[in-house]
Amino acid sequence: MDGLWMIALLLIPLLMWTSSTFVFYFKKCFYVAWMMVLALFAIPLCILKSGGRDVENMRIIRGLVRHVKYFLGLRFDVSGWEHLQTEGPYVIISNHQSSLDVLGLMEILPDRCTMIAKKELIYAGTVGLICWLGGIVFINRKKTNDAKNVMTDAAKTMLDDQIRLWVFPEGTRNQRGGLLPFKKGAFHLAVQAQVPIIPIVFSSYSNFYLRKEKQFKSGTIRLKILPKIDTKGMTSEDISSLSDKSFNLMLSAFHSISDSVTQSNGPSRH
Helix, strand or coil: HHHHHHHHHHHHHHHHHHHHHHHHHHHHHHHHHHHHHHHHHHHHHHHHHHCCCCCCHHHHHHHHHCCCHHHEEEEEEEEEEHHCCCCCCCEEECCCCCHHHHHHHHHHHCCEEEEEEEEHHHCHHHHHHHHCCCCCCCECCCCCCHHHHHHHHHHHHHHHHCEEEEECCCCCCCCCCCCCCCHHHHHHHHHHHHCCCEEECCCCCCEEEEECCCCCEEEEEEEECCEEEEECCHHHHHHHHHHHHHHHHHHHHHHHHHHHHHHHHCEEEC
């Protein structure tokens, strides 16, 4: 048995160096497993700090997760920090490429900010429980009426508790380049609460992470925080134009920062 362990320990670095497919699965499995372990540590800390479900628990989660990028060989380059220095509640919208977005989210997550996520996430073991403790708002995407009711309640909670909400308006992961058409929920939320929208754009992961090709190299992710978009005085009639404006601003920024990453990085080693 000891001999088998020795062989495995010798094989892992060899495969890490020679097989991009092995690196892909190793990093993916490590990422999921380590996040579940971190959640296991975070659960009692959150309960001790807040006594249960509370957006303030996101501080603990943020602190525990920020080091994970180093294990995966990732680096974040953030611009526009000044745009997050906005008082009071607001809605953050960002593009959504993979579960790795969580690392960028935790890199810049403001205080008193939590997320809106699909309901299925709550069943993801320790990660689901820590999401619940962090005050994440869960929506059932398959039931439009339920989702609308949740958004209405979320708008009231934002104002009553002075919290910020992070939303992925594409509604699903997208690694095909560009952005998917935005769903309107985030914009209804911001207009209903009369709070600003702050768009945040992640550069393309294609220079280091390709799911179909089974590649997961080291790389840099650029995050660009765009100026806030005010919604004061807007009504439901302004939702479509607000969504279109946000989409165009974010798409332009996405292409700009993705091109700059590709030019500065060149080929990456895994």
